[in-house]
Amino acid sequence: MALMAACHDVGLDSRDAVPLRVGENILFRLASAPVVVRIARSVDLLSDVRKEVAIARWLEAVDFPGVKLLSDHPQALIEEGRVVTFWQHVDSDGPSPGFRDLAVMLKELHALPKPVDLVLPLFDPLGRVEDRLDCAQSISEGDIEFLRRRVKELYAEYNALEFALPAGHIHGDAHKGNLLRRTDGNVILLDFERFAFGPREWDLSTAIGVPFQGFRWLDDEEYAQAVDAYGFGIAEWPGLHTLRRIREITMTTWLMQNVEHGQDVRAEFDRRIASLRHEVLPRAWRPF
Structure with a gap:
């Protein structure tokens, strides 16, 4: 499974990971760390995922209020024919944005x-x-x-x-x-x-x-x-x-x-x- 393989490769524990959303991508929240693992449907989306990583790094560099990559970890890993990225989990609360x-x-x-x-x-x-x-x-x-x-x-x-x-x-x-x-x-x-x-x-x-x-x-x-x-x-x-x-x-x-x-x-x-x-x-x- 792409989740297990990718987490193993970067030293994260995928046990008891919780699925958050199934859509264009599949998102899992790790139980072992405040990390969200994002898995693209196909390796054909590799260029889009690499672009997303570049965008996230740019926005973080200019202090734009966006979700952040998990620092010091490889990104856009190819596992089981899918592309995997790692993101910082964000705790949310209060009224939904309008x-x-x-x-x-x-x-x-x-x-x-x-x-x-x-x-x-x-x-x-x-x-x-x-x-x-x-x-x-x-x-x-x-x-x-x-x-x-x-x-x-x-x-x-x-x-x-x-x-x-x-x-x-x-x-x-x-x-x-x-x-x-x-x-x-x-x-x-x-x-x-x-x-x-x-x-x-x-x-x-x-x-x-x-x-x-x-x-x-x-x-x-x-x-x-x-x-x-x-x-x-x-x-x-x-x-x-x-x-x-x-x-x-x-x-x-x-x-x-x-x-x-x-x-x-x-x-x-x-x-x-x-x-x-x-x-x-x-x-x-x-x-x-």
């Missing part, structure tokens, strides 16, 4: 000067979707074909967008689930795997625009507070319609990878596919 917290975090992140020696890939909003479709199991051919057509349409729409903000480094997967409130009350940012060079509107759409316009997960007052915190009204920008539809595809195909994990996941995937065929808002999707 949409305004996320807007504040993104404003600070986007304002950072990027090191000249840190090379980021160009942002591809649907980069992993086609790979997910190629590897899909237990999904009907009709659903796969529908998603492939939608991906093609959305690439064309995205390439025709006129962005209002200057491009730069972006988080790439900015949502409230990637924030954590520490026991001292401060909020930190997690998950740097999707970092890229691209439109800042993408981060704002996933953080605020899509939750507001597509799902109504925040009300008008919360949206206004988030806009005031960042300084840009993403819901008033015409391109949000396209970015919302792209985000819906990425959310749906991410969930598609886990349909064998339970009937509740399968039911939610089926709900999302059905709603994607109809432009009825807000979407009645269950967060995962």
Whole structure:
């Protein structure tokens, strides 16, 4: 098992490790030390993981409030066909971070000067979707074909967008689930795997625009507070319609990878596919 092998290689004890999350990555909290072990699905993601390690080191060097790597340990180890990294566990407490917290975090992140020696890939909003479709199991051919057509349409729409903000480094997967409130009350940012060079509107759409316009997960007052915190009204920008539809595809195909994990996941995937065929808002999707 990748967890046991990686921990053995770096001198950590993996016994009684507790799974924290199964998604794009599998996360374990070690019982023997305040360490989180993050295991990527495939060795094909090695370049993304190495980029994430570089991002984490940059953000720690400039004292940005982000999750930190476990110091003095090797990173991006390849074990059992997977890529493993080690992170400092963060104790959390208090109210969950809100949409305004996320807007504040993104404003600070986007304002950072990027090191000249840190090379980021160009942002591809649907980069992993086609790979997910190629590897899909237990999904009907009709659903796969529908998603492939939608991906093609959305690439064309995205390439025709006129962005209002200057491009730069972006988080790439900015949502409230990637924030954590520490026991001292401060909020930190997690998950740097999707970092890229691209439109800042993408981060704002996933953080605020899509939750507001597509799902109504925040009300008008919360949206206004988030806009005031960042300084840009993403819901008033015409391109949000396209970015919302792209985000819906990425959310749906991410969930598609886990349909064998339970009937509740399968039911939610089926709900999302059905709603994607109809432009009825807000979407009645269950967060995962």
